[in-house]
Amino acid sequence: MQQNNADLQTLRHSASHIMASAVLELFPGTKLGIGPAIEDGFYYDFDLPVKISEADLEKIEKKMQEIIDADYKFICQELSKEEAIKLFKQKNEIYKLALLDDIQEEKVTIYIHNNFVDLCRGPHVESTGKVKYFKLLSISGAYWRGDERNPQLTRIYGTAFFTKQELEEYLYRLEEAKKRDHRKLGRDLELFEIFEDEFGSGLVFWLPKGALVRKIIEDYLRDYHIKKGYKLVYTPHIAKTNLWEISGHLKFYSEYMFSPMDVEGQKYIIKPMNCPGHILIYKSKIRSYRELPLKFFELGTVYRYERSGVLHGLMRVRGFTQDDAHIFTTLDNLQEDIVSLLDTVVEVLTKFGFKEYEIKISTRPQKYIGDLQHWELAENSLKTALEKKNLKYEIDPGEGVFYGPKIDLKIKDAIGRLWQCSTIQVDFNLPERFDIKYRDKDGKDKYVVMIHRALLGSLERFFAVLIENYAGNLPLWLSPIQVIVLPISEKFNEYAEKVNKEFLENNIRSEIDNTDATLQYRIRNAITKKIPFLVILGEKEQRNNTISVRRYSENTTEVYNIKEFIEKLTKLEVNK
Numbered sequence: 001m002q003q004n005n006a007d008l009q010t011l012r013h014s015a016s017h018i019m020a021s022a023v024l025e026l027f028p029g030t031k032l033g034i035g036p037a038i039e040d041g042f043y044y045d046f047d048l049p050v051k052i053s054e055a056d057l058e059k060i061e062k063k064m065q066e067i068i069d070a071d072y073k074f075i076c077q078e079l080s081k082e083e084a085i086k087l088f089k090q091k092n093e094i095y096k097l098a099l100l101d102d103i104q105e106e107k108v109t110i111y112i113h114n115n116f117v118d119l120c121r122g123p124h125v126e127s128t129g130k131v132k133y134f135k136l137l138s139i140s141g142a143y144w145r146g147d148e149r150n151p152q153l154t155r156i157y158g159t160a161f162f163t164k165q166e167l168e169e170y171l172y173r174l175e176e177a178k179k180r181d182h183r184k185l186g187r188d189l190e191l192f193e194i195f196e197d198e199f200g201s202g203l204v205f206w207l208p209k210g211a212l213v214r215k216i217i218e219d220y221l222r223d224y225h226i227k228k229g230y231k232l233v234y235t236p237h238i239a240k241t242n243l244w245e246i247s248g249h250l251k252f253y254s255e256y257m258f259s260p261m262d263v264e265g266q267k268y269i270i271k272p273m274n275c276p277g278h279i280l281i282y283k284s285k286i287r288s289y290r291e292l293p294l295k296f297f298e299l300g301t302v303y304r305y306e307r308s309g310v311l312h313g314l315m316r317v318r319g320f321t322q323d324d325a326h327i328f329t330t331l332d333n334l335q336e337d338i339v340s341l342l343d344t345v346v347e348v349l350t351k352f353g354f355k356e357y358e359i360k361i362s363t364r365p366q367k368y369i370g371d372l373q374h375w376e377l378a379e380n381s382l383k384t385a386l387e388k389k390n391l392k393y394e395i396d397p398g399e400g401v402f403y404g405p406k407i408d409l410k411i412k413d414a415i416g417r418l419w420q421c422s423t424i425q426v427d428f429n430l431p432e433r434f435d436i437k438y439r440d441k442d443g444k445d446k447y448v449v450m451i452h453r454a455l456l457g458s459l460e461r462f463f464a465v466l467i468e469n470y471a472g473n474l475p476l477w478l479s480p481i482q483v484i485v486l487p488i489s490e491k492f493n494e495y496a497e498k499v500n501k502e503f504l505e506n507n508i509r510s511e512i513d514n515t516d517a518t519l520q521y522r523i524r525n526a527i528t529k530k531i532p533f534l535v536i537l538g539e540k541e542q543r544n545n546t547i548s549v550r551r552y553s554e555n556t557t558e559v560y561n562i563k564e565f566i567e568k569l570t571k572l573e574v575n576k
């Protein structure tokens with residue numbers, strides 16, 4: 001049975017009606033808000049006469065099951081708006097009346113199953129019995145119409161699927177996602193801290209271990225880009241407002257920018273993007289066609305005014321560092337540039353272990369700037385480049401930004417979730433705004449085409465994806481501590497120092513734990529910290545000049561001489 005997305009939405013929305021009728025039966029006097037299908041399920045908002053908790057979900061599910069088993073038909077009726085107002089007044093459904101107030105049409109539809117009535121456009125499944133596999137998930141508060149001046153309602157989330165297997169897989173993923181939550185792991189593994197309201201929401205403090213991982217990623221990225229012909233640049237974190245006037249950000253992007261600050265009577269703004277800075281570097285001298293494509297790379301830290309409601313761990317923050325590059329090129333060379341960019345994207349993401357992607361091209365929207373012909377050429381360049389690289393893609397027609405088409409790439413993680421990472425954005429707008437030109441063969445100055453691109457997106461967000469993908473067990477080359485040396489008693493401290501030194505000299509990130517705690521405790525601690533290798537040293541090891549090595553989460557122990565083990569680790573790409 002092939003079901004499409006619209007069918008799934010209908011199923012889930014129908015489940016929300018069933019849930020609402022169950023809640024009404026269990027808690028008479030409840031007033032109904034709205035109950036839409038959402039990305040992974042559905043919700044319904046209620047004004048309940050009593051306070052309920054997640055413990056009540058089972059009871060509601062049971063009642064829903066009764067309603068499903070009774071297999072009531074979903075019946076649609078058309079009413080005049082007046083009739084509908086009368087009906088919901090009788091039921092004292094104040095929120096439905098408020099919704100009716102906003103409806104312009106003369107006629108509205110209501111949907112009925114059993115004795116439950118809802119104001120709704122539909123569609124729904126045929127009868128309640130069609131909703132077979134569902135689960136209620138959580139409860140939260142939600143203001144009516146999302147406005148904190150309105151009453152707070154109780155939102156119950158649930159999900160529904162066409163098959164038992166799909167539901168079970170989803171619930172498994174949900175459970176896994178909880179265990180992998182980077183906010184929890186970030187604290188357990190001492191990677192980062194956010195001090196929330198106290199010292200600034202959405203601002204990340206990288207603790208030593210997290211900072212070490214970041215340094216490894218940064219080193220890799222800088223070296224990689226230099227090898228690929230990018231020029232490293234650095235640009236200031238603040239600049240005078242006129243830069244953002246020319247770029248258009250003050251006009252089109254100001255809601256995400258922090259207010260200007262006063263410097264000697266002049267207005268300065270903290271940067272939300274790196275592009276204008278790179279453009280100024282491009283314009284620092286006359287550029288010849290021979291220099292193109294010219295590629296600037298910066299691990300550029302930007303600040304954006306995100307509302308506190310959308311902040312989420314490292315995923316959505318107010319200050320973050322992009323692996324940002326701008327490529328100055330020509331339309332003629334665009335396709336070649338994109339092909340080489342795609343190589344770069346795949347190579348870098350594969351390095352971090354991500355090999356499955358979902359790719360979309362967003363094409364020209366209704367309102368756009370630039371020549372139609374240029375748009376078509378650019379869109380074709382994106383398509384042809386993806387085809388040349390055998391990368392599957394979909395097209396999001398009309399979803400491009402007004403200044404150029406783009407490729408968005410999502411990576412698939414270990415539990416099948418998709419994360420937006422890489423973006424390749426063609427830009428016809430900034431070259432004109434900043435008058436960015438190159439001197440062509442014929443001696444004439446012509447506009448460049450700009451490409452904005454980030455591979456990982458932001459280091460903060462990508463770090464969160466890494467933590468969640470690997471459930472904190474980072475690949476060896478990214479582990480902040482690769483080896484922990486554990487002498488079984490203080491008698492072997494000296495030997496432990498010697499072994500540790502040997503590791504450090506061979507660029508292996510090693511630490512000793514010779515604290516007073518029992519060996520068992522220290523082993524457990526190293527395992528909680530997800531350190532890949534535990535090196536245990538006692539009498540026998542010291543006598544034979546060997547080490548006993550236990551791999552994280554494996555119960556076997558192997559004996560090596562140090563040189564042997566170092567070689568093994570190095571082969572495992574320790575120093576990549």
Ligand SMILES: [Zn+2]
Pocket residue numbers: 013017111118119120121122123124
């Ligand atoms: Zn409905």
Ligand SMILES: [Zn+2]
Pocket residue numbers: 273274275326452453
């Ligand atoms: Zn840019």
